């Protein structure tokens with residue numbers, strides 16, 4: 001089973017490559033392709049002779065899809081089983097059961113997205129936004145804590161839109177507060193990528209007062225120039241991003257930020273790009289996810305005539321990554337001599353509250369949170 005990603009053309013290319021490799025290595029296997037690329041371009045995969053079945057994102061969560069494919073199933077199955085994802089309004093029960101390492105659990109509380117950023121294919125793979133009710137999330141987290149998990153990460157495609165489809169339209173901050181109140185034994189709660197312009201007052205309150213909410217936020221910023229942000233149909237401006245980082249740091253000085261930034265969006269001039277590059281220091285971002293712009297057929301940005309040439313996109317992405325590397329080095333050096341609480345992911349590696357990796361020469365207990373002094377740095381890690 002190949003679970004594909006559609007976020008960039010490169011991700012789709014790699015999925016196709018992987019399918020061909022699997023077919024060469026296992027000529028007798030049945031190859032089923034699913035995930036967001038299968039959902040957004042089923043014909044691409046159906047046309048591959050290596051592929052037996054293409055399954056959509058909803059169908060892959062339905063048991064009958066798989067029982068119908070079992071060797072003892074009598075009857076016909078279609079090669080392509082991909083329905084209209086936009087008609088899906090329910091979250092599947094599976095959404096809350098994701099696990100990461102043995103020390104950290106991922107709980108998906110939301111799926112899909114109602115926005116239509118002009119570069120983004122994700123809504124066509126995941127459908128519209130839907131949320132898991134707070135009570136269900138709390139019960140799941142209680143169970144995870146009972147099993148011994150010390151950290152839970154809340155995930156979603158557009159996490160800050162959590163609650164908009166639930167009765168009384170609660171906000172993400174309400175969910176965070178509720179989890180921390182009702183699961184007092186949960187030592188660490190993290191939230192994954194958020195849209196800073198949609199952060200509510202309760203989330204800011206939680207950042208200020210709840211030490212169990214980890215001081216690390218990954219922001220979906222995408223660009224640092226107002227004109228490009230408008231062309232991307234983003235809902236914030238550059239100053240909003242800077243103000244959010246300043247406000248969050250005032251409430252929690254140790255806060256670190258990660259961010260998604262796209263290099264080479266169509267029409268991006270040198271001046272536009274400089275504004276993106278400058279955003280790295282203006283927001284004091286640490287962990288950058290740099291995406292060279294990838295044209296996704298079916299999105300409005302793909303139709304903009306002035307696309308930036310590939311070589312320039314790569315150069316700009318490299319400049320952003322270099323700026324990110326400097327920020328990481330600065331962050332790491334600033335930790336030397338400090339004491340951190342580190343959640344051990346394996347006997348020799350754990351992560352600080354700010355999600356920075358720490359290595360230990362002596363083996364430690366996996367899954368445990370320990371207090372240690374940072375001695376130095378090693379590549380992109382700390383040593384303790």
Ligand code: SF4
Nearest residue numbers: 113115116117120122
């Ligand atoms: S908010 Fe995020 S997932 Fe939704 S369309 Fe924009 S970039 Fe894509």
